[in-house]
Amino acid sequence: MSDVALQTEDLTKRFGRRMAVDRLTIRVDRGDIYGFLGPNGAGKSTTLRMLLGLVRPTSGLIKFPVQNSSWEYLRARSRVGAIIETPAFYENLSARRNLQLLASLSGGVSKKRVEEVLEIVNLRERAGDPVKVYSYGMRQRLGIAQALLPTPQLIILDEPTNGLDPQGIHETRKLIRRLRHEFKLTVLLSSHLLTEIEQLCNRVGIIHEGRLLYEGGPEALTASTNLHKVRVDNLAGAFELLSKEHGLSVSQNGASFLRIDADAEALARANALLVGNGIKVYELSPAQESLEEAFLRLTSRNELN
Amino acid sequence: MLTLLKLELEKLFRARSFYLSFLVLIAFVALMLWGFYTYAARKTGGEAVEQFKYTYESKQYFNGLTFALYSLLFSFTLLLPIFVSMSAGSQIAGEARGGTLRMICTRPISRASLVLSKFLVTALHAALLLSFFIGLNLIVGLIFVGWGNLELYPGPLNLVDAPGKIMRDDALMRFGYSVLSGTWALLVIAALALLCSVVFDSPAQAIVMTIAAYLTLYIVGRVEFFEHLRPYFFTTDMDFWRDVFKPEIPWRNLWHYACTCGAYTTGLLLATVVIFERKDIVT
Amino acid sequence: MWVKLILLLLFCLMIVGAVHFAQPSESSDNRASSASVVNSLRLLTWNIGYAELEDDTRAHDKDLPAVAEVILRHDPDAVALQELTGKAQLNVLLGLLHGKYRGAVAQQGRSDRFEAVLVKDSRAAFIPVPVGAQYALAASFRPRGNSPEVLVLSAHADAFNAARRRTYTEALMDWVERRRQSSAVFIAGDFNFELKAANETNLYTDNLKHDSESYSHILRRFRDLGRDAGDTAINDRRIDYIFGPPELEQIGRVEVLRNAAVGRMDHWPLLVEVGLHN
Ligand SMILES: Nc1ncnc2c1ncn2[C@@H]1O[C@H](COP(=O)(O)OP(=O)(O)OP(=O)(O)O)[C@@H](O)[C@H]1O
Ligand SMILES: [Mg+2]
Numbered sequence: 001m002s003d004v005a006l007q008t009e010d011l012t013k014r015f016g017r018r019m020a021v022d023r024l025t026i027r028v029d030r031g032d033i034y035g036f037l038g039p040n041g042a043g044k045s046t047t048l049r050m051l052l053g054l055v056r057p058t059s060g061l062i063k064f065p066v067q068n069s070s071w072e073y074l075r076a077r078s079r080v081g082a083i084i085e086t087p088a089f090y091e092n093l094s095a096r097r098n099l100q101l102l103a104s105l106s107g108g109v110s111k112k113r114v115e116e117v118l119e120i121v122n123l124r125e126r127a128g129d130p131v132k133v134y135s136y137g138m139r140q141r142l143g144i145a146q147a148l149l150p151t152p153q154l155i156i157l158d159e160p161t162n163g164l165d166p167q168g169i170h171e172t173r174k175l176i177r178r179l180r181h182e183f184k185l186t187v188l189l190s191s192h193l194l195t196e197i198e199q200l201c202n203r204v205g206i207i208h209e210g211r212l213l214y215e216g217g218p219e220a221l222t223a224s225t226n227l228h229k230v231r232v233d234n235l236a237g238a239f240e241l242l243s244k245e246h247g248l249s250v251s252q253n254g255a256s257f258l259r260i261d262a263d264a265e266a267l268a269r270a271n272a273l274l275v276g277n278g279i280k281v282y283e284l285s286p287a288q289e290s291l292e293e294a295f296l297r298l299t300s301r302n303e304l305n
Numbered sequence: 306m307l308t309l310l311k312l313e314l315e316k317l318f319r320a321r322s323f324y325l326s327f328l329v330l331i332a333f334v335a336l337m338l339w340g341f342y343t344y345a346a347r348k349t350g351g352e353a354v355e356q357f358k359y360t361y362e363s364k365q366y367f368n369g370l371t372f373a374l375y376s377l378l379f380s381f382t383l384l385l386p387i388f389v390s391m392s393a394g395s396q397i398a399g400e401a402r403g404g405t406l407r408m409i410c411t412r413p414i415s416r417a418s419l420v421l422s423k424f425l426v427t428a429l430h431a432a433l434l435l436s437f438f439i440g441l442n443l444i445v446g447l448i449f450v451g452w453g454n455l456e457l458y459p460g461p462l463n464l465v466d467a468p469g470k471i472m473r474d475d476a477l478m479r480f481g482y483s484v485l486s487g488t489w490a491l492l493v494i495a496a497l498a499l500l501c502s503v504v505f506d507s508p509a510q511a512i513v514m515t516i517a518a519y520l521t522l523y524i525v526g527r528v529e530f531f532e533h534l535r536p537y538f539f540t541t542d543m544d545f546w547r548d549v550f551k552p553e554i555p556w557r558n559l560w561h562y563a564c565t566c567g568a569y570t571t572g573l574l575l576a577t578v579v580i581f582e583r584k585d586i587v588t
Numbered sequence: 589m590w591v592k593l594i595l596l597l598l599f600c601l602m603i604v605g606a607v608h609f610a611q612p613s614e615s616s617d618n619r620a621s622s623a624s625v626v627n628s629l630r631l632l633t634w635n636i637g638y639a640e641l642e643d644d645t646r647a648h649d650k651d652l653p654a655v656a657e658v659i660l661r662h663d664p665d666a667v668a669l670q671e672l673t674g675k676a677q678l679n680v681l682l683g684l685l686h687g688k689y690r691g692a693v694a695q696q697g698r699s700d701r702f703e704a705v706l707v708k709d710s711r712a713a714f715i716p717v718p719v720g721a722q723y724a725l726a727a728s729f730r731p732r733g734n735s736p737e738v739l740v741l742s743a744h745a746d747a748f749n750a751a752r753r754r755t756y757t758e759a760l761m762d763w764v765e766r767r768r769q770s771s772a773v774f775i776a777g778d779f780n781f782e783l784k785a786a787n788e789t790n791l792y793t794d795n796l797k798h799d800s801e802s803y804s805h806i807l808r809r810f811r812d813l814g815r816d817a818g819d820t821a822i823n824d825r826r827i828d829y830i831f832g833p834p835e836l837e838q839i840g841r842v843e844v845l846r847n848a849a850v851g852r853m854d855h856w857p858l859l860v861e862v863g864l865h866n
Contacts, residue, residue: 015585052411054586078413088404092319101315104308105412146408417591456797557609564605571599578592 003030004063005154005186006051011060013046013210020046022210023060028154028188028203033180035201035218036190043210044190045085048158051188052082064154078107081152083160087143091132095123095142098131099149106150117145121175137168144175148183155179157189161196173200194221228267230274231257231283238279242270259287309414309422317426322395326388326430330438333384334445337376341450368453369446370476374550376442381487381546386519388434389491393427393498394512397581401506401588410586417578420499424574427495432488439480455479457552469552479549486546486563493539493566494519496573503581506588539569627732627864630841631740632664632857633776633830637671637701639822639854646673646701649680654850656684659706662845662859665731667691667706668742668776668830678704694742697722703742703777717741719759728771735864739767743777750798753780757802761809768809768833772864775810775831778855779803784824806831813860817842821855830860 006028013021021043028034038044049055051062064080089098096114103109118124121141126134134142140160147155160176161169177200179185191197197204198218206214214220232238239258242250248262248270260270267284274281317323397420400406410416446452455476457469471479497518501511522538525531535541545562548555636647636655647655647669659667667689672678678693691706692714698721705714705727712729726741743760746752757779764773781799806812810831814820820828841861848857 049407049585049587054407054410056583056585080411082411084407084411086404088408090316090319090405091403101312102408102412104312105409105414107413415589415591417589421591421595558611561606561609561611564602564609567602568599568606571595571602575592575595575599578595 004028005030005032006188007063008047008051009061009063011047011050011062012058013043013050013055014058019210021050021207024207024210024212026205026212026215028186030153030186031180031184032203033176033187033189033201035197035204036188036207037192037194037197037204038190038207039192042192042207044192044207045158047207048082048156048188048190049084051156052080052084054084078150079152080154080156081147081150082156082158083140083143083147084156084158086163087139087146089131089139089142092130094128094130095134095145096127098142099127099146102146103149109149109151113149113151117148120148121145137164137171140164140168140172141175144172148179152185154186154188157187159190159192161191161193176200197221226261226263227287228260228262229257229283229285229287230260230270230281232274233280233282237277238274241273241277241279245270245273257283306418306422309418310425313422313426314429317430322391323430326392326434327437329388330380330384330434331441333380334376334438334441337372337379337442338445338449341372368455369443369448369450370453370455370473370480372446372450373439373442373480374455376446377439377483377487378547380438382523383520385431385434385438385487385491386494387516389427389431389494390498390512390515390519392430393424393495394502394515395508396423396427396499397502398505398508398511399502401586402508404588406588407586416582420503420574420578420581424495424499424577427499428488428492431491431495432484435487435491436484439484443477443480455550457550464547464550465552471550471552482549482554483546486549486559489563490543490546490566492570493543493573496570496577500573500577500580503577503584539566542566542569627735628861629666629731629738629864630662630664630859630861631666631668631774631776631830632659632662632859633668633670633742633778633828634658634848634857635670635744635778635821635828635855636853637855638852646671647677648851649677651851651853652677652681653684654848656681658845658848658857659685659689664859665708666727666729666738666740666774668740669704669706670742670744670778671701672704673700674702678702682706692725692727694725695723699744701744703744705740705742707740717743717760717763719743719756719763722756724760724777726767731864737771738864739771739773741773741775741777743775743779745777745779745781745802747780750782750795750802754798754802754805757805761805764809772833772836773810774833775806776829776858778828780827781829782825782827784826810834811836813862814842814844814858817844817858820844820858828855828858830858832860832862836862836864 004027006026008024008026011021011024012019024043024047026034026036036044036047046055050057089095090101093101096118099114099117100111103111103114115124118127121144123138123141123145126138131139131142140163144157144160147157157176161172164172173196176187176189180187189200198221201218204214204216204218204221205212230238235252235256235258239250239252242248242258242260245266247266248260250261251259260267262270271281271284397406400409409419452473454473455471457465457471494515498511498515501514502508505511505514519540522540526535526538526540542562542565545559545566548559548562634655636651638645638648655669672693675693678691682689682691685706689706689708690710690712691704693702693704695716696702703723703725705725707727707729709729709731712727715726715728717724717726724741724743726739728737728739730737741760741764743756745756760775764775767773779802781803782795783799783803811834813830813832813836814826814828819826841859843859845857845859849855
């Protein structure tokens with residue numbers, strides 16, 4: 001059943017001497033919501049731009065399922081919708097007219113489709129207004145609307161929730177899930193937020209400094225979060241005590257708490273140990289792993305494998 | 306390609322700058338007319354204004370057609386090239402700046418046809434500007450100055466060595482020709498501006514570079530020190546468009562320079578296409 | 589792809605067109621003098637008057653030795669001079685030329701200055717040329733015994749009014765018209781034509797129109813022999829001319845003698861050498 005929607009092989013982009021994307025090989029299967037995760041400057045946008053033909057790869061291959069020549073590449077791309085960064089429109093024209101113009105360039109997109117996508121992103125009522133009066137969230141939704149125009153099989157979204165308020169973020173995520181379920185779309189989205197990826201995606205690729213560190217299910221990101229944070233009255237004493245203990249590892253980062261990597265059993269033992277030695281435990285809670293920590297963890301695991 | 310062209314046309318007709326360019330031309334003609342009258346009045350102590358308004362039989366040599374010719378020649382050295390480079394220079398750089406370029410380029414269209422349709426629209430704009438300007442000048446010349454044969458004298462126009470004359474109807478036809486030859490000459494500037502528009506990401510930069518290149522060559526071409534370099538400047542070749550106003554049109558010469566200009570235009574366009582196809586769109 | 593192909597095709601087409609329509613470059617030696625030229629005729633014209641800032645802008649007696657020296661050095665067959673004060677001045681000059689030349693001044697007309705013609709040939713005949721209220725002067729002679737008759741005119745047109753220059757030119761051409769059949773006519777002199785657009789700042793003056801009409805009126809019958817020799821007077825002006833028959837073969841020498849002017853003269857002599865058929 002796993003049918004490839006998009007694949008890259010050793011995709012590389014160099015801007016002058018700077019390596020923006022380095023031998024990137026990813027695979028997006030049909031029906032996936034693929035999360036492309038990386039910190040700022042990791043090369044996410046550059047990769048997505050290459051997929052869309054905006055940036056010329058220095059080397060490497062991009063494969064949509066049917067494609068042998070550049071002409072077929074164009075055709076394959078005609079069934080791909082995309083938003084790169086903030087969507088931009090002709091400010092003086094109405095949203096509807098903008099969509100109509102873009103539709104005419106997409107090849108074989110009917111007038112009716114414009115109304116359909118306006119309906120999907122809930123902009124039907126304001127479609128007659130010129131884009132210059134649109135709010136940021138409306139633009140973002142209009143961006144998704146234009147991405148849906150060619151009835152795509154694959155939709156590529158570059159940081160779709162960037163710059164939105166919590167309400168907007170929530171709605172966008174809801175919309176993405178709906179696209180997946182209702183329209184059977186494959187979604188490739190990039191983000192620098194771990195939580196976003198966790199909530200939305202069934203597959204993740206992690207990129208850092210242009211290199212792919214990990215590709216696989218999102219469980220890997222959460223599975224081993226045995227990380228906990230402990231707040232006590234005597235930080236130094238607690239550290240000394242716990243470092244001698246087997247089955248757990250402790251680190252002291254931050255001035256006010258310790259981090260322990262321990263499973264449930266070890267955690268209980270540690271708690272007992274601290275209390276037994278007269279150290280007051282104010283808080284013992286699962287810690288949120290930072291993206292960098294996830295990177296570190298995932299890279300070290302990759303190296304082990 | 307056709308849809309692209311339609312789209313570019315719509316953008317052109319929707320842009321405020323499009324109409325602005327025509328307004329400026331009207332203002333320029335008004336300025337010419339004002340200058341013409343005040344100059345005439347000053348030179349003749351106020352009597353000549355009536356004299357300049359004259360009829361077909363009049364022996365006066367300065368008439369509406371001459372006025373139109375002066376106006377055209379003066380505007381062609383600066384005003385029209387500026388408009389054309391503004392129109393062409395903002396084409397791609399403007400969309401890159403606005404971000405709409407990446408919206409268009411993610412669509413399944415070839416970049417070459419995008420460049421070509423943008424060029425064609427610019428060419429249309431140039432042709433419209435020129436025919437509007439010539440028409441306006443002729444009408445203004447007819448109403449405010451008078452009608453007659455186009456008499457040519459050696460002078461600032463630098464068209465003839467000996468006095469010559471083009472009969473009225475023939476002269477009107479020549480103005481018609483000049484729309485074609487003038488547009489053809491302006492296309493070189495349009496192609497240059499389009500190239501700059503692809504190379505630079507800011508429209509202002511593209512426009513300024515084009516105008517700077519044009520003016521530099523134009524002025525340098527008129528300085529005697531550089532006389533031996535003159536034949537290598539495209540501005541020299543562009544001058545061919547005025548040949549249609551010579552009493553005997555030097556056809557062979559005209560075709561030669563028209564082809565040279567055409568070679569510049571297509572060569573620049575080709576370069577534009579090749580560069581644009583390789584360009585990374587990162588705005 | 590096809591866009592690039594079409595552009596490339598057009599580009600090649602344009603190049604081919606440009607080459608195809610290129611002017612055949614004029615080969616410089618297709619005007620080489622032909623073997624049938626037997627005699628050469630050397631002519632000199634010179635307005636020996638002074639620039640406008642002087643009290644008397646006519647020729648000054650003290651310059652005559654210098655004028656004579658130029659004439660003797662270049663040895664023209666005929667000399668056309670302008671702005672002499674009169675017969676007396678001419679006689680002084682003829683004396684300085686050691687009797688090698690004969691000469692005459694034009695009749696007194698409206699003006700206080702006189703044209704003169706000097707000819708080496710002792711059998712020359714001097715003919716007054718009435719042009720409006722003025723007179724120019726012509727000399728007819730045969731430079732080499734059996735050669736055809738040559739007529740040399742010395743002319744001086746109004747300095748200030750282009751319309752007057754035009755009437756003058758027209759009258760002159762009318763007079764000349766009948767003589768062109770029988771002799772080789774050369775018109776030499778100071779016409780004061782202002783034909784350079786760059787010198788004309790006044791857009792609405794008729795000067796340029798009149799002058800270019802006058803000039804082209806002459807060119808319909810004559811050839812401007814000094815055309816490529818450069819300016820003949822200060823302020824970048826080429827106002828002294830020698831016009832000759834159009835069928836003439838021109839031999840080597842056409843020269844403006846820039847070092848010749850002395851005192852406050854504002855003109856330089858123009859020297860022309862042409863070939864005459866037998
Ligand atoms: N036009 C360019 N010229 C030179 N370097 C560039 C260019 N565009 C991007 N880069 C570099 O390539 C790297 C990757 O940039 P990219 O925009 O792909 O990052 P990103 O992952 O999208 O980051 P962000 O989360 O900030 O959007 C960065 O180091 C950036 O500086
Ligand atoms: Mg980015």
